[in-house]
Amino acid sequence: MAAAAQARPPRRRLRAALAWLHLWVGLIAGTAFAVVGLSGTVLTFHEELLLWQQPQLAGHEARADGAVLARILQRWTPQGLGSVQLPQADGLPVWQGYFADGRRGYFAPEDGRLLLLRSADHDGLLWLHELHTDLLGGEIGHQVLGVVGWIALGLLLTGLYLWWPRTGRVLAHLKMHRGPPVRRWLSWHRSGGVLLLPLLLLVTLTGVGMIYHAAARTALTTVFGGGAAPAPPQRAVPTDAPVDWTRVLATAQAALPHAHLLRTAAPASGDDAIGFRARTLGEWHPNGRSLVFVDRAGGEVLLAHDATAQRPGARMTEAIYPLHIGAVGGAWYRWAVALSGLLPAALLVTGFLFWHRRRQVRQQDRAAHGRLP
Template identity: 70%
Template sequence: MQPAAPIAFKRRLRAALSWLHLWVGLTVGTVFSLVGLSGSVLVFHEDLLQWQQPQLAGHEVVVDGEVLGGILRHWQPQGLRSIHLPQADGLPVWQGYFEDGHRAYFAPDDGALLLTRTVDDDWLLWLHEFHVDLLAGETGHEILGIVGWIALGLLLTGLYLWWPKLGRMLVHLRMYNGPPVRRWLSWHRSSGVLTLPLVLLLTLTGVGMIYHAGARSLLTGMFGGEDPPAALPRPIAVEQAPDWPAVLARATAALPPGARLTRVAPPANGSDVIGFRARAAGEWHPNGRSLVSVDRAGSTVLLRHDATSQALGARMTEAIYPLHIGSVGGSAYKWATAAGGLLPAFGLVTGFLFWRRRRGKR
């Protein structure tokens, strides 16, 4: 026989957690569900974009320095801040990112403008902005971080409330067809427990992206690693246009075998440093976290950074984003990620139906 005091405490604790789980789930859980639903769609962002905008598909992948230079000369004065190179396993066109948030897409062979997208006229970009900051900028980003922490609490309290006595785990995983109160409760609990690892992973990586600096400090402190290096400042006395064919050739030659350039930012005024992002063989990040910097003349390599050679903590940090967006493990994990985004909404609906049915019986 257990003492009465601990039993009474456990009952009060369970009742309090049940009340919190219900009402926090029906309120904050609604935002969590909407963010999850948007994420399920965004897993297929590039696929949907090419289906919706067929002019972006079907191009031969060409990375030509003359074309790159022409795009930058024309569009950098209009706010172009970086450009994504054509990729065989992604969009085969140049993708330009502008300071005001809009994006432009250019033909790989001649740099002709194919498409311009903004949050106001493109539903996928609108959905992306909702997913990352609730359409409210930095304030929304911070709110989303709080929602993420509360969502983690919901998942863990749900696990505690479900946890059965020894030997009854399989019984507690059973889903019932009726009566309605038992049906919705069993579907809510069992589906939540069975899919908890996936939803927990997506939620943790989402929180890790919002609090990236803190996540990196924690992981590198525990498992080793440092911040990515940066090329030393290299000013120039006279402004001169970069020799983009030579720059591309030099940066490509500096890469380890199997790596490829993915993104470049034009040099700042008065700077001789041109920085590239690259994806080395074995990197999970779709854009890569490896770095190469060269001078404007394309004659000198100023920085090489192979992200695959980092300590474990730094590599774990850089796995957060690809794990969250489903770019790891091929199509199986991609579809699992999309399904994981639907699960908070399923939990919200089944929890609401359980509450409504139980309330109606009183």
């Protein structure tokens, strides 16, 4: 057997080695890839599912009242509230609070009363979110997920290599067969993977890009131009003067008149700058990457950064997340992203069934030959 293996041409030996690696790595690491993909499919519709589960969050007028924001921050910042997302007419019409321990709070836009408090311990969607982003393992799980992402990319590319047909045989190699079982599962695995490979590659590559965001930004900005987002301005105040949130909101909105203010937080002690995340017309990122900073009194704009004015490399970096979650291109792309989350599980199942059925056939052949005189 060893001599026969050595007699194979180098290309056939390479192909055999890649096929072995593709099979066994796919069966092992493909399980994690499938779990991440399935959770991503559900999370594509996170907001709709949340409104369906919690109808008390719907039916409000999406109005950002400065007095209500002040009340929420005063009440909840001492309890770990880090930032607040403003009510959005095209999203959740309530205030959303993000806590340092991972909890999320939802407050009525009319008076700031608490409508819902969620945590991954008691909320299935947030649990799925943690599973999808760090495999429930915190920072270590996040890094493990990055390794899984690279392995997944390797599986997709080796699968493409193993499928690649001779000239004129493309359509024949794309055909899905009904039987026999070994041929059926192999053809379904290969053809389904190749037909939907561009979409799955895009979603997987953007997922890896999110995990290694700093490296991705450096690479893209080096090649296509751009740089880091501007640093928050630093301006100290001798005492923690009260914040005129009504005026602060108005000044921040006027600084970027074609943007929607999305998120803010209480200023740090001794800091006069209040920052806002905003989404300018033309931005893909659903959470916005434009920035506005104003002083506590709301009388001065300290910084206004329009993310659409950046060079291509920086804008490409900020397109990674919306491409991954299906936030661009309308409903058709969103459903396509949701479909892509089902593909790793489908490839895992068809790959396993092919291996299992082929193993059974080989065992039957050995048994049959063993009975021959």
